[in-house]
Amino acid sequence: MTHASARDEVLARIGHALSGTPAPVEVPRAYRRTGEHPPGAPELLRLLTDRLVDYRATVHAASPQTVEPVLAAVLGGLDRVVVPPGLPVGWRPAGAVVDDGTLSPAELDRVDAVLTACTAAAAGTGTIVLDGSPDQGRRAITLVPDRHVCVVHAAQVVQTVPELLARVDPRRPLTFISGPSATSDIELQRVEGVHGPRTLIVVLVADG
Amino acid sequence: MSEVFLGMPAHAPADVAALHAARPFPAAARDALADPQLRRNIGAATATIRGKRAHVVAELDDWEQLRLAGQAVKAATMSRLDEHLRRLEQEVTARGGTVHWARDAAEANRIVTGLVRATGADEVVKVKSMVTQEIGLNEALAEAGIAAWETDLAELIVQLGHDTPSHILVPAIHRNRAEIREIFLREMPGADPALTDDPRALAMAARAHLRRKFLTARVAVSGANFAVADTGTLLVVESEGNGRMCLTLPDTLITVMGIEKVVPTWADLEVFLQLLPRSSTGERMNPYTSAWTGVVPGDGPQEFHLVLLDNGRTAVLADEVGREALHCIRCSACLNVCPVYERTGGHAYGSVYPGPIGAVLTPLLTGTAGNPSLPYASTLCGACFDACPVRIDIPSLLVHLRSRTTQERALPSAEAVAMAAASWVMASPWRFGWAGRLARLGRLFARRGRIRRLPPPLSAWTTARDAPAPPPQTFRDWWRENRGQP
Numbered sequence: 001m002t003h004a005s006a007r008d009e010v011l012a013r014i015g016h017a018l019s020g021t022p023a024p025v026e027v028p029r030a031y032r033r034t035g036e037h038p039p040g041a042p043e044l045l046r047l048l049t050d051r052l053v054d055y056r057a058t059v060h061a062a063s064p065q066t067v068e069p070v071l072a073a074v075l076g077g078l079d080r081v082v083v084p085p086g087l088p089v090g091w092r093p094a095g096a097v098v099d100d101g102t103l104s105p106a107e108l109d110r111v112d113a114v115l116t117a118c119t120a121a122a123a124g125t126g127t128i129v130l131d132g133s134p135d136q137g138r139r140a141i142t143l144v145p146d147r148h149v150c151v152v153h154a155a156q157v158v159q160t161v162p163e164l165l166a167r168v169d170p171r172r173p174l175t176f177i178s179g180p181s182a183t184s185d186i187e188l189q190r191v192e193g194v195h196g197p198r199t200l201i202v203v204l205v206a207d208g
Numbered sequence: 209m210s211e212v213f214l215g216m217p218a219h220a221p222a223d224v225a226a227l228h229a230a231r232p233f234p235a236a237a238r239d240a241l242a243d244p245q246l247r248r249n250i251g252a253a254t255a256t257i258r259g260k261r262a263h264v265v266a267e268l269d270d271w272e273q274l275r276l277a278g279q280a281v282k283a284a285t286m287s288r289l290d291e292h293l294r295r296l297e298q299e300v301t302a303r304g305g306t307v308h309w310a311r312d313a314a315e316a317n318r319i320v321t322g323l324v325r326a327t328g329a330d331e332v333v334k335v336k337s338m339v340t341q342e343i344g345l346n347e348a349l350a351e352a353g354i355a356a357w358e359t360d361l362a363e364l365i366v367q368l369g370h371d372t373p374s375h376i377l378v379p380a381i382h383r384n385r386a387e388i389r390e391i392f393l394r395e396m397p398g399a400d401p402a403l404t405d406d407p408r409a410l411a412m413a414a415r416a417h418l419r420r421k422f423l424t425a426r427v428a429v430s431g432a433n434f435a436v437a438d439t440g441t442l443l444v445v446e447s448e449g450n451g452r453m454c455l456t457l458p459d460t461l462i463t464v465m466g467i468e469k470v471v472p473t474w475a476d477l478e479v480f481l482q483l484l485p486r487s488s489t490g491e492r493m494n495p496y497t498s499a500w501t502g503v504v505p506g507d508g509p510q511e512f513h514l515v516l517l518d519n520g521r522t523a524v525l526a527d528e529v530g531r532e533a534l535h536c537i538r539c540s541a542c543l544n545v546c547p548v549y550e551r552t553g554g555h556a557y558g559s560v561y562p563g564p565i566g567a568v569l570t571p572l573l574t575g576t577a578g579n580p581s582l583p584y585a586s587t588l589c590g591a592c593f594d595a596c597p598v599r600i601d602i603p604s605l606l607v608h609l610r611s612r613t614t615q616e617r618a619l620p621s622a623e624a625v626a627m628a629a630a631s632w633v634m635a636s637p638w639r640f641g642w643a644g645r646l647a648r649l650g651r652l653f654a655r656r657g658r659i660r661r662l663p664p665p666l667s668a669w670t671t672a673r674d675a676p677a678p679p680p681q682t683f684r685d686w687w688r689e690n691r692g693q694p
């Protein structure tokens with residue numbers, strides 16, 4: 001058996017190591033799986049805002065009626081804005097570049113901002129998830145530009161991490177974002193803004 | 209090799225340099241203790257992170273329930289590790305990835321080198337990963353003429369400083385801002401001579417330095433924090449965005465992962481994604497977590513390889529007590545609370561895994577003969593257990609390893625006398641309890657919470673360091689009162 005594959009060998013080693021091991025214990029799941037507030041509750045929108053601001057993101061409140069003017073104000077003055085192909089047309093600033101999947105990293109590096117929607121958000125940790133859907137785009141467009149503007153709808157906001165994970169499909173390419181990029185590598189002091197977008201702007205849209 | 213030996217759990221080979229201390233811990237610790245700058249740097253940094261962790265842990269009223277769940281998920285996973293790995297392989301393969309298996313460091317390095325060569329690239333960008341440090345991948349790639357660029361800020365500081373990591377989470381924790389500035393000025397091509405030692409300015413210098421690399425890299429190498437068996441999903445938890453850059457922009461992604469990183473289901477992550485960030489950086493959630501499954505057409509690397517590594521892990525699994533060390537999620541909380549680590553720093557442990565978890569995991573991976581002094585790099589104060597998000601009972605593992613060490617190897621020197629005595633005490637629950645209560649009398653001799661001298665044979669320990677005064681109540685007494693039977 002000198003030519004046993006590494007795969008067979010490692011699996012056989014595990015088999016030996018585990019022989020005689022009793023059946024696994026039941027996992028106690030007494031932790032909090034759902035929050036006390038339903039998705040989109042005003043308390044959750046306040047909590048999400050607090051958490052995001054705590055991580056140096058900027059939050060703008062909007063309603064379904066005001067989302068377009070709020071976005072226009074946030075993006076005003078920026079020359080080059082990239083948007084994913086499925087973003088609502090009304091949100092697109094004039095002259096926006098619609099990503100067709102061909103922009104190279106170097107080209108994305110010359111863009112001023114990216115505007116996307118999101119998949120879900122957790123208020124308790126201030127986390128937003130993108131999953132590559134048409135209104136969020138491929139991962140590179142929300143990574144290379146230095147400014148990310150992200151629209152979050154109230155109905156997408158849950159309280160806890162378990163509720164958040166239950167809302168996303170693990171087989172899609174996922175990015176969990178909690179504030180702008182940061183490092184604590186120098187004397188464990190947090191510095192916001194390293195390789196990912198240095199500015200994160202969230203437009204939080206309350207229910208109509 | 210005869211058939212009889214196929215599949216016997218194996219330790220990490222003796223040539224895995226990152227796991228084999230060149231010098232015994234007591235000698236290396238003595239040198240570290242003589243470096244006041246090092247002690248100041250590490251003391252300041254660990255004090256900062258302890259405060260942050262305590263603050264965000266206190267926010268969750270279900271923290272203990274999360275720890276219990278994390279511990280149980282890991283134990284259940286280990287007991288069926290082969291099944292979960294087969295499932296992971298099946299799911300990754302079904303979604304366009306390629307799975308490779310490596311018995312040890314050398315085999316993993318050969319696989320990765322071959323994969324990089326096949327792309328024609330002569331450089332790779334790297335996401336911080338303990339496992340590639342463990343196998344010495346950068347050195348192996350360099351021998352093959354392939355440059356590996358570390359992109360995590362702390363790893364970059366270590367790499368530019370021709371240094372080795374001293375902490376799991378913040379490998380450059382032993383460097384202060386002034387030292388980092390000097391390294392950047394000396395080693396970073398085109399660094400601005402006017403660079404200050406402000407952490408923000410230093411971080412921006414790193415951004416500028418790496419930007420072009422990210423935008424042009426064709427191959428990336430990463431580790432993984434978790435792999436979900438039933439979906440084939442891999443996760444990297446990070447802060448700076450260097451991970452996202454490496455996982456997203458290159459054409460080819462090679463992920464090297466220890467076999468113990470698998471978890472059975474996506475829902476299990478609801479536990480670990482709460483435990484890990486709060487325990488490691490003291491954040492409610494780290495800035496970025498990336499999750500991907502195989503290859504996604506039109507989004508990210510179009511070629512994905514997963515290398516599953518043993519390198520001693522099956523030997524750890526075969527030790528029914530020691531197995532628990534495989535539950536570690538590498539948060540580094542046990543390092544940050546450890547009185548020994550705080551004084552010696554990480555290099556004294558002589559392993560890529562320092563601190564309390566390193567003192568147990570390293571000799572478990574190599575066999576105790578490979579690192580006989582590491583299980584003694586602890587005062588058994590119990591702070592590591594209290595901090596551990598998956599409740600690894602490190603003090604008990606240390607005691608277990610001390611008895612394994614003396615059984616497996618006759619120790620030379622005066623050190624041996626102390627260790628044999630300690631081991632004799634540790635090997636029996638009642639003797640250990642009795643010794644702990646006796647040591648409590650040491651409080652009477654302590655000045656300002658530190659004992660300067662202990663009688664022989666323990667004086668061998670206190671000539672090199674102040675032993676912390678024993679707490680008024682021993683860990684075991686406290687345990688008995690608070691958690692029932694010891």
Ligand code: SF4
Binds near residue numbers: 537540595600
């Ligand atoms: S042993 Fe526990 S506390 Fe230490 S690094 Fe591992 S998970 Fe964290």
